[in-house]
Amino acid sequence: MKAKDLVILIGVIGIVLMMIIPIPVLLLDILIILNISIALMILLIAMNTKEALDFSIFPAILLITTLFRLALNVSTTRNILSHAEAGEVVATFGSWVGGGEIAIGFIVFLILVVVQFIVITKGSERVAEVAARFTLDAMPGKQMSIDADLNAGMINEQQAKERRSKIEREADFYGAMDGASKFVKGDAIASIIILIINLVGGFIIGMAIHELSFAEALSTFSILTIGDGLVSQIPALLISTAAGLIVTRAASDGNLATDVTSQLFKYPKLLYIAAGTIAMLGLTPIGIVRTWPFAILLALGGWFMQKAISKQQAQEEMLVEEQQIEEVRSPESVISLLQVDPIEFEFGYGLIPLADTQQGGDLLDRIIMIRRQCALELGLVVPVIRIRDNIQLKPNEYVIKIKGNTVARGDLLLNHYLAMSPGFEDDSVVGIETTEPAFGLPAIWIDEQMKERAELSGYTVVDPPSVVATHLTEIIKRHAHELIGRQEAKMLVENVKESYPALIDELIPSILTVGDVQKVLAKLLREKVSIRDLVTIFESLADHGNYTKDPDILTEYVRQALSRQITQQFSSGAETLRVITVGPQLEKKIAESVQQSDQGSYIALDPVSTQQIYQRLNEQVNRQIQSGQQPVVLASPTIRMYLRQIVERTMQDVPVLSYSELEPNIEVQSVGVVNL
Missing domain, CATH: 3.40.30.60 (FHIPEP family, domain 1)
Structure with missing residues (x-):
């Protein structure tokens, strides 16, 4: 565990122990100043975040700081009731804020509680609740928008993943803020209760135990109680303000100060109207001495802002023109035109x-x-x-x-x-x-x-x-088959490698290259054979790739390995498969016409025989279609791929199967024979 993790753990445990163990007065002063410092730092961070997720840890911090303030309240209450003192910080706040008047300090404390509880906390709680509800309701629409942008090519898979993660984090954040805002509300209520306990309990204990007079007990414990309430409510007010800023912040490119200056003063002409209104107000008994200086400042501010906006617009237009000229001159402007969408x-x-x-x-x-x-x-x-x-x-x-x-x-x-x-x-x-x-x-x-x-x-x-x-x-x-290239084949290989690394390490590149695998996959897709079972396909390629690199022959081996899949695909789950078989004369003719070359084997039939095959096969196929059945041609394994080369020229959708691609439990029924 890292040192910073230990510090956080020890700090949280220490907060809990503060409620049980008495704290010395000097240490209590240091912890109160630390509480004010943390609250001020949280407020400044909230003002400088661009969007709510930049400070996503805020709900947890809100809970910890609320617990810290309550622990300090318990410690100061213990010292006030036990020793009639709570340190210099509490005493100074109690006497200095009220200017020596107990009633004034008490009223200031009540105003702070009202501002925090009714204005800031209540508003932040409502905003967090509505934001959480609308964020959850908008999630399906945002998800569909991401999918649409992904399909349109506007974003890639990684960007889509990041945007989906951001949507989920926003929903979690606003849901947490909806609950965390209740901590601040409860803290304000607890402060009022603690104030009453300190004031009444301290007055009674001061007279009964400390043997103080009525006036001394009232003065001493009132000042300490008000000081304790103030040092607690000021940090609470800062953190409540930070919570309000967090939940009301919309996503932007700048922090709060940047947004205020860029948006509040975006329309300089409106400053002229405000200046004229303030100047007219000076004609009333208020007087021009108090109003016209502000009117002049508003008018000058509008003039300077209008001048700056005009200058910025001119610079932006010039920059756009320069970028357009640079894009036309750059070679990339022509290269981008070469991109072809699949x-x-x-x-x-x-x-x-x-x-x-x-x-x-x-x-x-x-x-x-x-x-x-x-x-x-x-x-x-x-x-x-x-x-x-x-x-x-x-x-x-x-x-x-x-x-x-x-x-x-x-x-x-x-x-x-x-x-x-x-x-x-x-x-x-x-x-x-x-x-x-x-x-x-x-x-x-x-x-x-x-x-x-x-x-x-x-x-x-x-x-x-x-x-x-x-x-x-x-x-x-x-x-x-045209949509799967080497890059797509490599992606499929890498996907299989995550679960079957031994298979891929043996197959690629020692036996076959990615290009060889891509050719086999393309040939399977060309005949509408699914390549979803990549493990079986790669296992078959690894078994036979050492003996041949011919993609046509490798495809035949793969098809035989996928016999169960092919059988179910073309039989549609039936126990009987009706097929058009190839006669012995035609099989012999095709086998004798196979020629070998350096690039592999191919079939070389004379035009008359080819035309006869087309005619006889077309008759059988049309007969099957008219009877409402899918035509399937069945041939021996030795000539299947060559017969497919003939058939796909005119009847691309007619499947050609071999006997070794069918499962033994399927009943084959011949409904026609193609022969010469």
Whole structure:
């Protein structure tokens, strides 16, 4: 334990012991002066803090100082009643503040108690209570604002974490201040009670024990009681003022003195009005001798301030111009234009209500859910999606860009709903014909009056924000392999390393590089295989990476290791998986067409055979789609990746599996055969 920690612990214990052990008069004088010094220091600190959290320890200090004052009250009361003295400090305050008059000192003490208890303490308590309530109520909105700024790219993850921590600390601080303000209130009440005890008890003890006369007992114990109350209430008043300053301070860039001078004297023209009013007041019996000097000072202050503000504005304008010229000349101004966002969502001005929270738009919240959904389904941390309006687009048009290139676009009608047919048309449901952007299904835009009729007819009805969210989700899934680079792969590796350091230390870089791992992850995402189970993926790479560095072959080994996941993904939990199998002639043809090169193996089929494969496979796929089933192609492990290379050119969404990627407990049912 450090020395400063011991000092604090010993100090708190000493405060408690003061209430039990008698304190010598000289030590009591030193402790009273120390109490006044601490209170003055706390007030000065409160005046110089920029925001409340800069003095977050204040509630605890408030409790300790209140306990310290009460301990001093107990000690001084013991000395007053026992020896009819409480030290030079108490005696001086009792006689000096009242000017030798007991009644005046008593009245001054009561005024201090009233000011502290009714004005400052009561106001600070109310402000702390309201601040705590509003801070707690505003927490969800502030959290959403941080998430929105994070999604928009205005802040990074570290800044978002710091802002969330600050919000939590503010709530804790104002909650603590709401309770701590009760200490000051109780201290003021205790001071009044102690005053009465000292005055009545001292008068009785003085006459009964100390054998003082009535006048001597009244004079002695009144002065000591008033002095004790004053030396207690003055520090209490300072700390109460500090509490009021803390809870009423709004966040700013300066301390109290800076804010007062910059905000109170921000409008020099108002000083002229004040000067004229004071000058007119001098025409009354008050006289110009007492008023006009202040009017002249106010007018001069307004003139000097107006001159200083004009000079400061000119300097700021000049500084802005110099910065703009410097930015244009600097090479960084061109380099910043080279930055390409991973994902961009641009929309016309007619779709601004989608992203404007003040108009009820919830696009930012939906994007947060999209990123979470992709993390759960694909195991991919989707980069920040840049959202902006584009006046070059049509009012109701939007585009989705991947790395600066447009990959999808669509149109929305904000006051309508998108209705998709259940397979048969209902002539009573009328609207504007369109195409559902995510899956290319025929649909119509209907108004609010037609919505209920469409739902009763079996149509799938969705609102425009859901259309955008679905389209954006599908585009991210389709292009997920483009969103994972070496930097993203390294972040995933570092995340796994926190829990499985031995695995990562063996795999990288002794067996594979981060680039090799990134290629395997990208190939998995290209075929919509989730990479969330990174431990299994890295275990498989560590097992087979010593034998081959070919990313295609390594991907096949990883897929086999993920057989349970792949089986559940494409069987959807059913016990039977209906597949389109590859005939022996086609398998033989593909195997004979595999060519080896320095960069790896590839398939080289003649155009006629390739066209035949497309035609036969397309027939089987269309038959599966018409029957309402997801088409799945099943091939042997040796040709799976080569068949996938053929299929993905025209049918990217059709999965190609191998026998070794399926669990033994799944029943495979062939519903079609592709052969030459």
